Amino acid sequence: MAKHLLEVKDLRTSFFTPEGEVKSVDGVSYYVEEGEAIAIVGESGCGKSVTQMSVMQLVQCPPGKILSGEVLFDGQNLLEYKSDSKEMRSIRGSGISMIFQEPMTSLNPVLTVGAQLCDIIITHNPGMKKDEAWAKGVQALKDVGIPEAEARMKNYPFEMSGGMRQRVMIAAAIVCGSKLIIADEPTTALDVTTQAQVMDLLLELVEKHGKSLVIITHNLGLVTRYASRVYVMYAGRIVESGTTEQILTNPQHPYTKGLLNSVPKLESNKDEDLVPIQGMPPILSNLPKYCAFLPRCPYATDKCRESDKPMLKDTGNTHFSACYLTEGQNG
Amino acid sequence: MTGYIVKKVLTAIGLVILISLFTFLLMQLLPGDPARIALGDGASEERIQEYRDSYGLNDPVLVQYWRWITNIIFHGDFGKSVLNSRDVTSYIHTRLPNSISIGLPGLIFGVLVGLFVGIVSAVKRGGWLDQVLTVLVNLFLATPRFLTAIFGVIILALNLHLIPLQGYTAPWDDFGDYVSKAFWPVVVNAIYTVAILARQTRSNMLEVISQDYVRTARAYGLSERKIIFRYALKNALIPVITIIGLQMQNIVAGAVIIENVFNIPGIGQMLLNGIMQRDYFIVQACVLVISVMTVFCNLMVDIAYGFIDPRVRRSMR
Numbered sequence: 001m002a003k004h005l006l007e008v009k010d011l012r013t014s015f016f017t018p019e020g021e022v023k024s025v026d027g028v029s030y031y032v033e034e035g036e037a038i039a040i041v042g043e044s045g046c047g048k049s050v051t052q053m054s055v056m057q058l059v060q061c062p063p064g065k066i067l068s069g070e071v072l073f074d075g076q077n078l079l080e081y082k083s084d085s086k087e088m089r090s091i092r093g094s095g096i097s098m099i100f101q102e103p104m105t106s107l108n109p110v111l112t113v114g115a116q117l118c119d120i121i122i123t124h125n126p127g128m129k130k131d132e133a134w135a136k137g138v139q140a141l142k143d144v145g146i147p148e149a150e151a152r153m154k155n156y157p158f159e160m161s162g163g164m165r166q167r168v169m170i171a172a173a174i175v176c177g178s179k180l181i182i183a184d185e186p187t188t189a190l191d192v193t194t195q196a197q198v199m200d201l202l203l204e205l206v207e208k209h210g211k212s213l214v215i216i217t218h219n220l221g222l223v224t225r226y227a228s229r230v231y232v233m234y235a236g237r238i239v240e241s242g243t244t245e246q247i248l249t250n251p252q253h254p255y256t257k258g259l260l261n262s263v264p265k266l267e268s269n270k271d272e273d274l275v276p277i278q279g280m281p282p283i284l285s286n287l288p289k290y291c292a293f294l295p296r297c298p299y300a301t302d303k304c305r306e307s308d309k310p311m312l313k314d315t316g317n318t319h320f321s322a323c324y325l326t327e328g329q330n331g
Numbered sequence: 332m333t334g335y336i337v338k339k340v341l342t343a344i345g346l347v348i349l350i351s352l353f354t355f356l357l358m359q360l361l362p363g364d365p366a367r368i369a370l371g372d373g374a375s376e377e378r379i380q381e382y383r384d385s386y387g388l389n390d391p392v393l394v395q396y397w398r399w400i401t402n403i404i405f406h407g408d409f410g411k412s413v414l415n416s417r418d419v420t421s422y423i424h425t426r427l428p429n430s431i432s433i434g435l436p437g438l439i440f441g442v443l444v445g446l447f448v449g450i451v452s453a454v455k456r457g458g459w460l461d462q463v464l465t466v467l468v469n470l471f472l473a474t475p476r477f478l479t480a481i482f483g484v485i486i487l488a489l490n491l492h493l494i495p496l497q498g499y500t501a502p503w504d505d506f507g508d509y510v511s512k513a514f515w516p517v518v519v520n521a522i523y524t525v526a527i528l529a530r531q532t533r534s535n536m537l538e539v540i541s542q543d544y545v546r547t548a549r550a551y552g553l554s555e556r557k558i559i560f561r562y563a564l565k566n567a568l569i570p571v572i573t574i575i576g577l578q579m580q581n582i583v584a585g586a587v588i589i590e591n592v593f594n595i596p597g598i599g600q601m602l603l604n605g606i607m608q609r610d611y612f613i614v615q616a617c618v619l620v621i622s623v624m625t626v627f628c629n630l631m632v633d634i635a636y637g638f639i640d641p642r643v644r645r646s647m648r
Contacts (some may be wrong), residue, residue, distance in 0.1 A: 058549055084555055093551035105543035110566055110641055119561070120551045156641045172551060221363075 004072070004119035005212045006180055007031040007054070011056045011069035015046075016062065022284045024050040024064075026236035032180065034330045037206045039214040039244075041259070042233035043281055051233070052182045056085040073180070082130035094124040099202075101185035103165035104202040113168050114153030116177060117141075139177040140175040141168070145202060147330075163194035168190055169299035170201060174211070181205065182214045187222065199226055224248060232256050235282045235292035238312060240327055252321035253295045291323070299325055332644060335637055335643035342365040343630045348400075351615070355396045358611050365413040373627060386413055388611075401617065409619075410612035419616045423598065427620065430597030432502050432509070433589065434582030437517045440526025442575055443446065446568075447524060449532025453567075454559060471526040476585070480519045480592045487515060490566040499595040516593045520585065526580045531574050541568075569640050578631035580625040 006045035013025035023106050024047040025235045032038050041046045053059045054066050057078065071078040073095060100106040108116055108194040117137035122128055128136075136154065141149035146166045157165055164184060183202060203226050205211040215227055223230055223244060232240040232255065238252040251257045256276035277297035291309055294300050301323050303312075312320040367374065374382075383389050387398065389482075396553040401409040448468070452461045471479065472648035486498045490645045500508035539545060540563050548562045549606055586599030598617055605613030 058552060059545065089552040089554065091552070092549070093553075098547075098550045099544060100547060102543055106547045108544040108548070108562055108566070110569075110639070111562075119548075119553060119557070123552050123554070123557075156645070158642055159645070169547075173549075283627075 003034050005074065006214075007032045007072040008051070009070040009072070010069065011051065011054055012067040013050055013059055013064060015064045017285065020116070020285045023236050024284060025054055025288065028069075028236070030237055030238065030241070031203075031211045032214055034179070034212055035206060035210040036229070037203065037215065037219060037227045037291050038229045038231065039215045039227035040231045040233055041217060041219055041220065041223060045281055045284070046233045047236040047284075048233045049184055052098065052184060052214065052216060056096060056098060057081070057088055058098075062204060071102060079153055085175075087205075090124065093120055093172075093178065094176035095181045096182060097176075097178035099166070099169045099173055099181060099183040099186050099204070101188050103162050103169060103189060104157075106169060107165060109158055110158065111156075113141075113155055113157060113160070117153070117172055117222045120172055121175055136175060137171075140171040143174065144168075144171045146171070162190050163198060163251075165193075166190060166198050167201065170198070170205075174237050178211070180212045180214070182216070184216045186215070186216070186253065188217075188219070188275070195222075200298075200313055202226070220248075220259060225244075232259070235287060237285060237292070237309070237322065238320075239293065239322045240320060241312070242317075246319040250319070252315050252319065252326040253293075253323045254299050254325070301325070332637060335644075339437075339630055341634045343626045346626050347623055350626075351400060351533065351619050352396060352619040354622075355392060355399065356392065356640060358609075359392055360613055361609060363609040365611060367609055369414045370392060386411075388413075398613075405620070411618040412609055412613055413610050416528065419612050422492050422601065422613070423616055423620060426596060426598045426601050427583075428500060429595060430583055430586045430599060433499075433513055433516050433595060433597065434586055436513070436518060436522025437583055438578055439580065440517070441521035444521065444569070445525040445528025446532055448529035449571075450536060450559070450564065452529065452533040453536030453540065456533075460531075465533075468526045468529050472530070472555070476519060476523060476591050477588050479522065479539055480515070484592075494559075497594045499593070499597075514600045516589050516595065520581070520589060523585075524581070527578065528571065528574055532567060532571050535570055536563055539567045546628060561646050565639070572632055572639065576628045576635075579628040579631075580621070580636055583624050584620045595603050613634075 009029050009157070011025050011028045012023070015022040015024055017212065021329055029048070029266040030038070030040070030314065040051070050064070050218070052057065055064070055071050055078070059066060061083065062154045066117075069079065069204060073091065076286070078088065081091075086152060097289070100137045107113070111119075113290070114134060114137055117140065118130065118133040121133040121136050122130075125133070130189060138149045141152055146152050146164065146167050152160070152164075157168070160168070170181075186202065187198055190198060202213055202215075206213050215222060217223065227244055230242065230244050231238050232247065234255050240251065240256045247256060248260065251260055255277070258275070262277060264274060277296055282292050282295070288294070289308060290306075291297070292302050294304050301324070307324060309324045310324050315321050315325070315326050324329050335476045364379070364383075366379045366386075366388065370378060370382060371446060380389070387395060390398075399410060402410065407420065409423065411418055412422070448633055450465055455461050484496060495512050498512055502509040502513075527619050545558060547563055548558045553562070582599055586595075587603055588596050588599070589595070590597040590599040591603055598620060600619035602621075605611075605617060638644070
């Protein structure tokens with residue numbers, strides 16, 4: 001079994017707002033192996049991005065605060081370092097890199113691509129000469145398949161297409177040798193053909209260069225092609241996890257089933273209706289004691305209403321589900 | 332970039348010509364006859380017509396304008412005061428440096444302190460320092476300039492006897508005297524620049540700090556200092572430059588109030604006296620000088636934009 005590059009244990013992050021405590025991340029545990037791509041899936045506001053921002057310690061404080069948990073990266077607990085400490089800063093960009101959703105706004109509009117890449121390179125290689133950093137930047141752009149890399153270095157972000165900018169972000173992510181890349185909805189803002197190119201590029205990094213990849217998405221289509229394992233998040237908690245095949249062919253949690261029923265499948269019968277998940281996403285500042293999905297769950301029983309939130313339980317072959325309905329099946 | 336600058340300069344020249352024509356016509360519309368003011372109520376009609384003829388005031392308006400503007404362009408001659416035949420050109424020559432000696436230090440202090448206060452407020456947003464500074468900034472923004480000036484005189488001059496009541500000595504005549512007399516006018520000018528700039532810088536900084544690319548910079552390990560100065564400040568300053576440009580023209584235009592409160596013989600006082608006495612050539616000359624400076628400042632801002640913001644530079648090629 002490969003080594004766990006990143007292991008998050010029982011992470012809790014809350015935002016303290018005038019409306020009360022918002023438990024955005026409520027006891028999340030997951031791991032990423034070396035050279036593995038995993039996906040974290042969930043609807044907007046389920047805490048999937050905040051989880052990753054907590055790993056990087058980039059949560060705005062105040063109002064946000066990482067309350068407890070462990071973030072083990074390469075064996076060291078990142079939460080022992082302060083957010084603005086030297087150790088944490090050196091992890092960011094050369095240990096763990098993030099790629100964001102909006103390539104339009106993620107790059108500084110008044111600095112050239114080259115200047116921004118060099119900033120990152122010199123930050124992690126203090127004392128490196130400018131032309132050395134520049135050459136390294138050019139190489140990184142070549143690595144992500146940007147043609148005429150030397151000329152592109154002198155371009156401003158607004159002179160590039162969305163797909164090109166996302167490639168620049170990926171170049172920035174790998175230029176200082178990060179082992180883990182967290183891609184937060186990396187293709188949401190791109191058109192479909194560019195989406196595939198960007199995802200193929202990310203997967204190439206995993207398969208050829210042994211990087212690890214965390215894809216945060218609400219797009220189940222991405223998951224099937226690119227991730228080997230999937231975590232499904234709902235209301236700040238992981239409700240189901242397993243291999244991609246387990247999740248897609250044999251979903252256990254009603255929420256996962258709902259997600260899968262709400263997207264069209266190529267092989268499915270045309271007459272089959274898509275079934276949306278009923279109701280609204282929960283308000284995180286006012287969560288019930290019982291299962292957060294209960295108000296929207298078509299299978300809810302009296303036991304669900306009377307019990308605390310269900311814990312993740314193995315339903316067989318490391319396929320976990322946090323639901324009372326699935327608890328009895330295999331265990 | 333050269334094309335961009337040439338275009339902006341040509342626009343600026345056209346603007347100055349339009350303003351000069353507009354001022355000229357406006358002065359003609361004002362009620363009151365400078366000849367009558369100069370000669371007094373008892374002057375006979377012939378005497379007045381004679382006086383008007385000698386200053387060319389009976390010619391058609393456009394002829395007068397043409398004569399006036401060509402004299403300025405080709406001879407650097409702003410004409411003579413209708414009231415006392417004084418040469419307007421040399422009048423401005425003695426007055427303008429006085430205005431600048433009050434306005435320029437105020438602007439420089441104001442910009443430096445204003446940027447500093449704005450950055451500090453933004454970085455320490457929500458803290459006690461930010462709150463104190465914000466209250467002060469809003470207080471001064473809400474108080475008219477002459478009121479601040481007068482309150483300061485009451486406290487600093489009348490009660491504490493720290494500064495002279497009013498008056499002016501040029502710095503090249505007696506520097507010590509200049510400092511003591513110019514201190515409060517300069518501070519009053521600076522306070523308003525500080526207030527406006529601090530507020531603008533703070534809100535721009537806050538806006539920029541919450542931008543995605545600042546988050547990106549953090550996510551790639553850049554230090555907070557580098558983020559503030561290289562990533563946030565440059566972007567936040569782009570709109571602030573406009574404000575600095577507007578404040579620059581205050582050196583002359585804003586002088587009207589300050590110079591009259593403190594009795595400083597500058598161009599603002601000259602303008603106000605000229606208007607009171609319907610002294611056409613003085614008013615026209617002052618307005619022209621002020622508008623040229625204003626247009627020049629705006630031109631500088633436009634060109635600065637081109638240098639700082641690559642988006643403007645590329646679109647203006």
